[in-house]
Amino acid sequence: MKKWLLLVLLLSCVFILAATPGSAEDPLVTKSWVDSYLNKVVGEAESKLDALTDELDGKNINLWIGKTSATVNGTAKTLEVAPLLSNGRTMVPLRFIGECFGAVFVWDNSLKHVTYTKGVTKVSLCINQKNIVVNGVSVATDVPAVLVNNRTMVPLRVISESFGAKVNWISSEKRVNIIYED
Numbered sequence: 001m002k003k004w005l006l007l008v009l010l011l012s013c014v015f016i017l018a019a020t021p022g023s024a025e026d027p028l029v030t031k032s033w034v035d036s037y038l039n040k041v042v043g044e045a046e047s048k049l050d051a052l053t054d055e056l057d058g059k060n061i062n063l064w065i066g067k068t069s070a071t072v073n074g075t076a077k078t079l080e081v082a083p084l085l086s087n088g089r090t091m092v093p094l095r096f097i098g099e100c101f102g103a104v105f106v107w108d109n110s111l112k113h114v115t116y117t118k119g120v121t122k123v124s125l126c127i128n129q130k131n132i133v134v135n136g137v138s139v140a141t142d143v144p145a146v147l148v149n150n151r152t153m154v155p156l157r158v159i160s161e162s163f164g165a166k167v168n169w170i171s172s173e174k175r176v177n178i179i180y181e182d
Contacts, residue, residue: 058181059165061100063092063156065174072100081151083176089143090169090176091153101163101180114145114152123162127152134162 062071068079083092094114098105103116103123112127125132130144139162145154156176157167165180 058179059100061097061178061180063090063176063178065090065176070096081148081153083156084148084153086143086146086155089141090156091143091146091148092156092159092176094145094152094154094159097154097156097159097178100178101165102182103163112147118163121163123159125154132158132162 060071060073063079063083064070065085066082068082070077070079077096079093079096081093083090085091094116095105098116098118101118103118105114105116107114113124114126115122115124117123121135123132123134125145127147128144130141131138132141132145133139139158141155141158143155145152147153156178160167160178160180163180165178168177168179169175170177
């Protein structure tokens with residue numbers, strides 16, 4: 001008799017365990033769990049796909065003169081220093097533009113010299129000098145790089161074009177549009 005009771009108890013435990021939430025015997029919880037899991041996995045996949053699409057499509061950057069707001073591929077960004085005009089040239093924070101391009105920076109504070117690279121492109125410049133060096137070739141600029149609130153401001157067109165980006169000026173909005181395909 002004890003053996004029969006033990007067998008019944010054991011079978012009851014197996015039956016109860018078989019119907020635990022998330023098992024085939026409990027489809028509502030399983031469907032709920034699966035829906036939750038799929039939403040999470042699909043959301044992560046969509047984020048990764050968006051990031052890959054941005055890399056493949058390049059960058060679409062918009063900056064406004066006198067404003068610290070910008071957009072990169074439609075996503076709002078905040079600049080530490082607003083772009084400005086100097087002798088008819090748009091000056092922008094080098095780090096912001098360089099990071100949009102994926103460049104790596106090296107700053108020499110004693111010389112006020114910055115070098116940044118992206119792939120095979122290497123650009124060097126000194127604060128308050130009108131020449132920059134692009135892949136070993138000196139390029140004259142109309143205005144020198146300057147420091148504004150301890151941020152290196154550079155002439156946008158020459159810097160962007162050194163990385164192969166296209167620069168468009170929309171005067172009615174005082175907006176610069178940069179299209180960069182990696």
